[in-house]
Amino acid sequence: MYERLQQSRQLAAEARRDPSRPCLPVKMRVTLQVAGAIYSTSDFKHRVITPALIMMAEYLAHCSLRPDSLLAGLWICQMFLLYLRQSKRFVPEMVNFLTGVIAISVASASDGLGYLTPPFVGSTNKAREFAFSIEDEHHGRSKFLSMSIQLLQQVAAMYSSATAFPAFPELFAPAHAYLRKVSSADLSSDAQESYKSLLTRLSAKPPRRAILQMLKKKPVPLKLYEPAIDERYLPSRKSQSGYSFERQGPGRNQAQREMSKLKRKYKSEHKSAKRQIRKDNQFIRNHAMKEQLEKDAARRKKVNTILHDARQG
Numbered sequence: 001m002y003e004r005l006q007q008s009r010q011l012a013a014e015a016r017r018d019p020s021r022p023c024l025p026v027k028m029r030v031t032l033q034v035a036g037a038i039y040s041t042s043d044f045k046h047r048v049i050t051p052a053l054i055m056m057a058e059y060l061a062h063c064s065l066r067p068d069s070l071l072a073g074l075w076i077c078q079m080f081l082l083y084l085r086q087s088k089r090f091v092p093e094m095v096n097f098l099t100g101v102i103a104i105s106v107a108s109a110s111d112g113l114g115y116l117t118p119p120f121v122g123s124t125n126k127a128r129e130f131a132f133s134i135e136d137e138h139h140g141r142s143k144f145l146s147m148s149i150q151l152l153q154q155v156a157a158m159y160s161s162a163t164a165f166p167a168f169p170e171l172f173a174p175a176h177a178y179l180r181k182v183s184s185a186d187l188s189s190d191a192q193e194s195y196k197s198l199l200t201r202l203s204a205k206p207p208r209r210a211i212l213q214m215l216k217k218k219p220v221p222l223k224l225y226e227p228a229i230d231e232r233y234l235p236s237r238k239s240q241s242g243y244s245f246e247r248q249g250p251g252r253n254q255a256q257r258e259m260s261k262l263k264r265k266y267k268s269e270h271k272s273a274k275r276q277i278r279k280d281n282q283f284i285r286n287h288a289m290k291e292q293l294e295k296d297a298a299r300r301k302k303v304n305t306i307l308h309d310a311r312q313g
Contacts, residue, residue, distance in 0.1 A: 006051070024059070024072035032056070032079055042086040049083070053091075056080060060093040063119060065104070070144060073097050077151045081158070088158055090165065096120075098152040099175040105145040106181045145182065146191035153194040156201055169206035176202040 032052055039048050056076045063069045080094045100120030156172060159165045179199055184192050 036082050041083045057091060057093040060097040070101060074147050081154055098148045101144055101148040102178045105141045106178055142186045145186060146188045149191050150194045153198040156198055160201060172202050
């Protein structure tokens with residue numbers, strides 16, 4: 001599947017350079033639909049879905065303004081909605097593409113497309129000449145406008161319900177500016193309902209945001225505790241930790257120092273006694289083993305003598 005996506009990406013790049021080729025082949029459409037149905041589209045990074053998302057975003061950012069290319073772009077927006085229904089990942093190319101289709105459908109010759117990004121950057125006349133034919137301009141504009149408004153309404157519903165997009169009003173501000181110029185008479189019945197819902201959603205008053213300011217009062221630092229330093233510390237070689245039992249610190253009277261000495265002496269004597277007991281046990285084992293070897297040697301010698309006498313007799 002990954003190799004097929006790479007081949008589809010190359011075909012899409014060649015189609016952008018050669019207008020005679022189909023902008024979105026059937027093989028590419030089938031591959032995208034099958035990938036979205038088989039693999040998990042909510043993963044942060046996926047071997048198949050991530051390249052598919054990148055390929056679709058590249059197409060929306062570099063497609064030509066021909067009618068077949070715009071129809072293919074609207075189909076890709078539908079696939080984006082299918083892919084992002086769970087993750088709700090923000091795709092700026094999809095929002096910019098739908099906004100651009102609405103702009104070239106409603107903008108007049110005197111209006112500029114300053115809110116838009118490629119491939120819709122340029123004069124309005126040039127964009128409309130590429131997108132719609134002269135003899136069927138009204139029908140073409142109405143068709144593309146209805147489809148783009150319905151898709152943009154679904155995109156806005158998806159992103160407005162997600163709590164991770166506090167900048168929702170700013171993201172859809174360019175589309176809102178062009179939607180105000182749309183006439184309901186140019187839309188189909190289904191698109192009119194989507195248009196009213198979308199315009200109501202985008203016209204809602206944005207939440208008031210507080211301006212970031214420096215703190216007027218400096219934060220109180222945490223209280224730091226000074227280390228207890230003993231100036232009369234006496235290191236001892238007999239202590240493994242380097243802490244002497246005979247240190248003359250505060251809170252240690254004569255009885256405590258004597259008790260520390262006794263404990264250390266007891267520990268030393270206990271270790272010495274255990275070491276001596278181990279030595280004694282080793283000596284006893286060696287002595288018993290030596291006696292056993294001597295007995296075995298004497299018995300073996302006696303047996304050999306008896307066997308030798310028996311063979312001689």
